[in-house]
Amino acid sequence: MEFETIVALATPPGNSGVAVVRISGKKSKQIAQKIIKERLIFEPRKMYLKKIHVKNFVDYALVVFFPSPHSYTGEDVVEIQAHGGYFLARCIIDEVVSLGARLATAGEFSKRAFLNGKMSLDQAEAIMDIINAETDMQAKFSTELLQGNLRESIENHQNELTDILAEIEAKLDYPEYEFSASETTNTLKKLKTIETSLNNLVADSKNGLIIKNGVKIAIVGAPNVGKSSLLNALTKSEKAIVTDIAGTTRDVVEAEYQYNGIIFRLFDTAGIHDSTDTVEKIGITRAIKTIDECDLVLRLSEPNAPCQVKTKKPHIDVINKMDLISLFDKRETENPQCHSEQISTLCHSERVKRDEESQNPIYISAKTGEGVDELKQLIFEKIITSNIDQNKFYLTNTRHIECVKAATAHLKNAIKNFNTTTMDIISAELKSAWTALGEISGTTANETIIDKIFSKFCLGK
Numbered sequence: 001m002e003f004e005t006i007v008a009l010a011t012p013p014g015n016s017g018v019a020v021v022r023i024s025g026k027k028s029k030q031i032a033q034k035i036i037k038e039r040l041i042f043e044p045r046k047m048y049l050k051k052i053h054v055k056n057f058v059d060y061a062l063v064v065f066f067p068s069p070h071s072y073t074g075e076d077v078v079e080i081q082a083h084g085g086y087f088l089a090r091c092i093i094d095e096v097v098s099l100g101a102r103l104a105t106a107g108e109f110s111k112r113a114f115l116n117g118k119m120s121l122d123q124a125e126a127i128m129d130i131i132n133a134e135t136d137m138q139a140k141f142s143t144e145l146l147q148g149n150l151r152e153s154i155e156n157h158q159n160e161l162t163d164i165l166a167e168i169e170a171k172l173d174y175p176e177y178e179f180s181a182s183e184t185t186n187t188l189k190k191l192k193t194i195e196t197s198l199n200n201l202v203a204d205s206k207n208g209l210i211i212k213n214g215v216k217i218a219i220v221g222a223p224n225v226g227k228s229s230l231l232n233a234l235t236k237s238e239k240a241i242v243t244d245i246a247g248t249t250r251d252v253v254e255a256e257y258q259y260n261g262i263i264f265r266l267f268d269t270a271g272i273h274d275s276t277d278t279v280e281k282i283g284i285t286r287a288i289k290t291i292d293e294c295d296l297v298l299r300l301s302e303p304n305a306p307c308q309v310k311t312k313k314p315h316i317d318v319i320n321k322m323d324l325i326s327l328f329d330k331r332e333t334e335n336p337q338c339h340s341e342q343i344s345t346l347c348h349s350e351r352v353k354r355d356e357e358s359q360n361p362i363y364i365s366a367k368t369g370e371g372v373d374e375l376k377q378l379i380f381e382k383i384i385t386s387n388i389d390q391n392k393f394y395l396t397n398t399r400h401i402e403c404v405k406a407a408t409a410h411l412k413n414a415i416k417n418f419n420t421t422t423m424d425i426i427s428a429e430l431k432s433a434w435t436a437l438g439e440i441s442g443t444t445a446n447e448t449i450i451d452k453i454f455s456k457f458c459l460g461k
């Protein structure tokens with residue numbers, strides 16, 4: 001397949017130490033020769049320090065040539081490493097375009113790499129995940145995806161299906177040879193083993209998605225209970241404005257923290273209560289919407305004033321301002337030793353008042369930080385219900401999960417109807433399962449899927 005020569009900035013736009021301009025396609029070497037004004041025989045993958053001639057000025061840059069097929073895209077590729085700076089990079093790109101290339105679209109280099117057989121679709125997605133990784137766990141699972149762990153196990157299942165399909169097709173060609181009882185048992189056993197393995201992949205993907213996407217948490221409660229203070233305490237920041245004026249937080253404030261390799265995205269919301277203030281009312285509507293979109297809700301309240309916000313979402317009841325109770329205790333008692341005992345008595349009376357579904361609240365002080373680490377652990381345990389095994393492989397990509405689910409559905413049909421329907425219907429189901437699995441690596445993916453995936457990539461990748 002031959003494509004036009006394309007060019008893009010591979011480094012982020014803006015001022016930097018180095019800017020890398022990447023050119024891919026048949027004309028890339030010839031364009032590079034024109035820019036350095038020399039018919040240089042480029043040795044593969046060797047850096048040359050050369051004068052580059054762009055517009056009406058001359059600068060120095062490093063130029064390297066990767067001949068096809070040993071390049072990222074599989075085509076002839078030239079990379080020009082110039083002085084960082086938006087203007088210079090722009091001028092080089094304009095020059096390359098005037099010499100016969102065109103600007104690349106987002107992800108076009110990677111798309112070419114896929115179309116030229118340099119990488120599979122899941123590997124291309126893994127590269128994007130590595131670029132976007134913010135935690136060591138995200139990076140770990142993305143690099144494993146890139147190394148082909150998923151593809152290997154999926155291809156094994158495809159090969160197993162191919163063997164079973166070959167047996168079925170043979171029987172279809174010779175109708176006089178029917179499946180014997182033992183052959184049926186054997187084939188069904190093989191199909192069920194594949195189904196179980198795929199089901200396990202989907203079940204475990206819950207953790208995979210948490211690792212990749214993080215967890216969204218809404219902090220809700222009445223005005224002034226300390227929602228903004230809690231966001232700041234959990235994220236060790238001053239992101240949200242804290243005052244004793246009710247209605248300070250109007251829009252949703254976002255901040256995040258990492259705990260055990262997982263990203264927790266917090267959404268501090270306007271205090272939910274009956275308000276007549278127009279702006280505050282909009283904030284309250286947004287708070288309610290935020291609850292809908294979150295994975296977990298922290299229902300925050302002060303001691304002896306339970307949170308009135310109801311939710312069916314997974315939630316944790318958090319009682320804030322426990323330092324005030326400590327102060328009260330200290331004033332009231334001669335003996336500070338009684339202090340923790342009295343807190344637990346107060347906490348107990350508080351607990352009895354609360355309704356059934358919101359038992360076991362956690363007691364904290366966003367002001368002193370007391371109980372905040374325990375809250376982080378509690379949030380983690382509420383979300384991660386099964387252990388994350390670092391040695392295991394998790395599906396982290398929704399597209400891959402959907403492909404596995406589709407394959408499992410076809411397998412399930414084949415298994416259910418194996419003894420009651422014709423073999424050509426079973427064969428069609430198994431072929432569909434095979435095709436669904438092939439979409440992960442891209443061997444059976446159609447152009448729309450491929451275009452959709454690469455359009456999410458950044459320019460120059």
Ligand SMILES: Nc1nc2c(ncn2[C@@H]2O[C@H](COP(=O)(O)OP(=O)(O)O)[C@@H](O)[C@H]2O)c(=O)[nH]1
Pocket residue numbers: 222223224225226227228229230241242243244245246247248249271320321322323324364365366367368
């Ligand atoms: N004593 C005490 N005061 C707190 C605590 N958390 C918040 N506050 C105070 O309560 C007031 C309201 O806090 P803020 O975080 O703005 O509440 P929000 O309206 O729920 O966001 C401020 O004066 C905070 O300093 C706490 O744990 N202890």
Ligand SMILES: [Mg+2]
Pocket residue numbers: 227228229240241248249268269
């Ligand atoms: Mg607030």
